[in-house]
Amino acid sequence: MSDDLLTIAGRSFASRLLIGTAGYPNQQTMLDAVALSGAEIVTASIRRISLDPYSESMVDLLGDRYRILPNTAGCATVKDAILTAELGREALETNWIKLEIIGDRETLYPDAVQLLAATEELVKLGFIVLPYCNDDLVTCLKLADLGAAAVMPLGSPIGSGRGIANPIAIEQIVRRSPVPVILDAGIGTASDAALAMELGCGAVLLNTAVAKADNPRLMARAMRAAVEAGRLAYRAGRIPQKRHAEASSPQLGLIGS
C-alpha cells in the first residue's frame, strides 16, 4: 500500500500498526511477533540499566531494524516525564516521545491536565510528542493545538482487551483532529484493530493483545491483516446502515409470479 502512507511529523510509514515490546513469554517470541506484525515503530520504556551480563537486551536485538519510540511509562509528573523524554532522546538519538502520564492507578487513565502541561513543555524543547490520552475530543484538540504530532486516544483501559468502548468519540476525534489519530490501548483482538481503522484512525498501537495472546505470533499476523483490512475498508467507502432490507438481486425478469 505504498500510495497510502502514514505520515507523522513529516516522516512516512507503510505500516499503520505500532507494537509494544512488553509482556511476551520470551525474547524470541517478542522478536518473531514484532517481525510478523509488519510494524516499523516499536515502543520501549526507559529503565535503569540491568548490570546483569546474562540478560539479552531488547534494544540490542531490535535497535537497528526498527524505529524505537521511547515512552514515559511510570511517570506521574511533568518533571519526571520531561527527564525521561530527555533520557530517551539521548539513549536512542530520537526526539520522538510517546508521552504517558497516568492519573489513576486502577484504570491507568491519563491525567489530562499534566498531559497538556507536559506536551506544551516538550514541544518547546523540540520533541515530537505522541501523547496517550483519553478518548475526549476537547483534550485531543488542545493537544494538537499545543503542537502534538499525533493524538493517541485510548479504546479502553490498558491491557483490558475490551476494544473500543466509545466508537462515536473516536469517530469525532478522527473527524476533527488536525493531526493523525492513533488508537492506543485496550485492543483485544483483530476485529478491534480493524474497527479502529474503519473509524478512520491513522494507525493502531497495541501490545498486550499480541504479547499475551495464547499464540503471539499468530495474533501478530492477525493484527497486521486487521489493520490493513480496516484501512482498505475505510478508503473503500462502506455502504450506509439501513433500517430496511434491500434485495441485492435484480427484481426484473423473475421466473413464475
Add this chain to the structure above:
Amino acid sequence: MFNISKPGVSAARIAVIGGGVVGLSIAWRLGQQGLAVAVFEAGACGREASWAAAGMLAAQIETEPTEEGLLPLARESQRLWPDFAVELERATGIAVGFRDEGTMMVALTRDDAEKLRFTHDLHRRMDLPISWLSAAEVLAREPHLNPRLSGGLFSPLDGQVDNRLVAQALVAACRKAGCDIRENSPVDGVEIVDGRVTGLQLHRPDQDPIFHPADIVVMAAGAWSRGIKGLPARSRLPVRPVKGQMLALRMDPAAPLLRHVVWAPNCYLVPRRDGRLIVGATTEERGFDRTQTAGGMLALLDGAWRALPGIEELAVDEFWCGFRPGSRDDLPILGMSDTEGLILATGHHRNGILLTPITAQTIVAAIVSGRIPELIRPFALDRFQAAAVSA
C-alpha cells in the same frame, strides 16, 4: 564438522561444566561407558536449579502454545523416566521417589474454566490422553480442594520425582562409575585454540586460573552458561537466569491433604510421600537476585490457599529460590557448537528434571558417535543465528 575420532573417544578426556542433574547424568552415562570424565561444579553438586525444582514430570499437561516444539523431546524423556529411576536406585541404593499416579489441573473461577477449555483443546489437537473432569469428579479424587472449583483436567501419564534425591543419587552413581567430581571448583572459561577446545580455565581466588586439559567440554552450567568465558562471540549462549521463589509446607504423611500433583491457576502443588507439600513458583526476571520477597511468599500462599484452603493449618517448612536457565526462546540448547569439542546441554528452563534422561542419552550419543540425534536437532544453538522467522 565435529569430529572426535582424533584422538578417539575412548582416550578422550571429558570435562563437564556444571554439577546439576544435567551435567551429572551426562557424566554418569559417560562413566558407565568407561570414559574419563571430570565434573566441575562451582559450589556443591545439585544445589542450584536441581535443588530448587519441584520435580514435576508433566510433558503432557504442561504443554504451552508457544512450546509445541518441545513436546516430542519432553514425551520421550518422560517415557525414559521410570527405567532411569530404577537404574539410579539399583546403582546407588537411593530411592528417588518416582511417582506416576497422574497430574491434575484445576479451574477455580469461570474465567479459569474457559482458559482450561482452551488448554484442553490444545491437548486434544495434539492427541494427548488428557481428560476433562467435572468439579465433582475433581473433588472425588482430591476431596480437600476448594469445593467451589469449576472443573479440571486429568493427565494420567504425568507424575513427579524427588529432584533432590535424584541429584544425590546421581552424585553417588557418578562416583561409582569412576567420574571425578570436583565441587567448589568454579570454571572461569573454556580454552579454545584454532577453533578447538583444549581445556578449562579453573578459577582460583586472588590467583591466576589453573589450566585443566580436556578434549571434550560439555557446557551444562545452567543459568550461568552465558558467563563462562572463552567462547567466540557467535557462540555466546543466550541463556539468562529466570528466578523462581518456592516454599514447602508440612502435611501429615498419614493423612495428606493432597495426593496428586495439582496445577492451580496461580501455583502448583506437589505432595511428597514424606508429607512435604511443595508450592511453586514465581517467575521473575531479576538476574541472580536471591531475595525471598514478601510479594513472592504472598503470591504462593494465596494461590495455594485458594486451591487448597486447608493449608491454613499447615506449618511452613522451608522457602527457597532458584534460577531456571532460560534461553531466548525458552527452549533447551542441545548439541554441537561452532567450536570443535564443545558440546552444549543447557537452557532447560523449567523442564530440567523432566529432560534429564533424554538429555543424557542424546548428548552421550552425540559424543560417542560424533553425530547429532534427530530428536535434538531443533534445539541447536544455530537457530538463534538464523534470520528466518516462522509462526
Add this chain to the structure above:
Amino acid sequence: MSLKPGPGGAISVESPEVVTALLRRHGIDPAVRYLAVAVNGAVVRRSDWASYVAQAGDIVEVVRPFQGG
C-alpha cells in the same frame, strides 16, 4: 525519580569522579550503545562523559531502553 529499579539502584556518588570512570567502576562499559546518563535529574550527554565530574552526594541514573508498551 520515578524510574523503577533494575537489579541495581541509582548510583550515589561518594567522591568526585568523571562519568566514564564512574560507569566502569559499576561494571558498565561506557562504549555500550543506547545508554543515557543523568546527574541530579539533568541529562549529561555522551560527548561530555569523559569530562563531566560527578561530585560527592550527586545521584546518578544510568538508563537504557527496556521492554515497554
